[in-house]
Amino acid sequence: MTTVEKLLALWDLPPDSRPDAEAEFATVYTDPVRVNGAELGLADLVARARDLHAAFTRHEREVLEVVEAPGKLAVAFRLTADHTGTWETPLGVLPPTGRRISGTVIDVLTLAHDGRVAEIVMVADELSRLRQAGVLGQLVR
Amino acid sequence: MTVTTDNRELAVRWLELISAGDVEELCRTCTPDWTMAGGPPDLPPGPDGIRALVASFGRVEQSWTVEDVIAEGDKVVVRATNRCEQDEFLGVPAAGITQVFAATFVFRIEDGRVAEIHRTAQDLQRLLQLGAVPVPPSSRPSSSTS
Numbered sequence: 639m640t641t642v643e644k645l646l647a648l649w650d651l652p653p654d655s656r657p658d659a660e661a662e663f664a665t666v667y668t669d670p671v672r673v674n675g676a677e678l679g680l681a682d683l684v685a686r687a688r689d690l691h692a693a694f695t696r697h698e699r700e701v702l703e704v705v706e707a708p709g710k711l712a713v714a715f716r717l718t719a720d721h722t723g724t725w726e727t728p729l730g731v732l733p734p735t736g737r738r739i740s741g742t743v744i745d746v747l748t749l750a751h752d753g754r755v756a757e758i759v760m761v762a763d764e765l766s767r768l769r770q771a772g773v774l775g776q777l778v779r
Numbered sequence: 780m781t782v783t784t785d786n787r788e789l790a791v792r793w794l795e796l797i798s799a800g801d802v803e804e805l806c807r808t809c810t811p812d813w814t815m816a817g818g819p820p821d822l823p824p825g826p827d828g829i830r831a832l833v834a835s836f837g838r839v840e841q842s843w844t845v846e847d848v849i850a851e852g853d854k855v856v857v858r859a860t861n862r863c864e865q866d867e868f869l870g871v872p873a874a875g876i877t878q879v880f881a882a883t884f885v886f887r888i889e890d891g892r893v894a895e896i897h898r899t900a901q902d903l904q905r906l907l908q909l910g911a912v913p914v915p916p917s918s919r920p921s922s923s924t925s
Contacts, residue, residue: 712856744883
């Protein structure tokens with residue numbers, strides 16, 4: 639299994655469906671892991687996965703690009719899922735819309751000597767996802 | 780120089796040309812069927828798409844700072860930060876406000892030219908920096924006169 643396959647498999651299922659989610663995350667991520675400049679413990683990362691699955695169900699991930707160089711890995715993927723739970727967005731908490739929402743994410747990963755992910759810089763197309771949720775009807779200042 | 784090094788330099792140069800607004804040089808660095816995903820919607824392929832992309836910025840002063848470059852084969856990933864000031868963004872007045880946002884690009888290079896770009900960027904954060912307030916469709920005043 640490649641690092642990308644391991645990563646995506648980790649996020650595909652709700653963490654609470656795993657016997658020991660933190661231990662499984664520890665096979666892929668260092669503890670702590672730096673995410674967009676902030677250090678997160680594995681428990682925090684598992685909590686993020688839990689929030690994602692609480693907000694969205696029926697996940698489908700399509701890998702668009704994988705680019706690898708020594709110590710670095712970039713993966714672009716499209717995540718499509720049903721918005722069936724409470725979604726915490728930069729605009730506030732969004733109650734479930736029932737809509738199927740698709741968004742592109744590009745993760746740039748820095749790998750530790752043991753091959754685990756030590757740092758993630760993630761840029762996601764949040765604007766497009768919120769548009770699909772019907773939040774951005776009109777923008778005013 | 781290796782092909783990978785050339786490709787890295789081309790990808791970084793592409794962002795420099797965007798900063799400079801050098802449309803004709805951008806067109807020369809791209810294939811006739813160039814495409815971009817994740818940029819403005821409905822960009823046509825090739826040079827027409829490049830011109831439409833640059834036109835979509837309107838009046839803008841921008842600079843890209845490259846944070847990270849990863850190259851493998853015909854692909855180059857560039858992670859960069861943009862600082863810009865423009866008249867408007869997505870219809871929201873923006874003059875006089877500096878926007879700072881992160882973006883990541885995946886370039887596919889073909890025979891020394893950019894053939895394809897996949898972009899993700901913090902466009903939502905840009906709107907928030909401009910003080911834009913989203914009004915959901917259900918909250919908009921009705922256009923009905925009855």
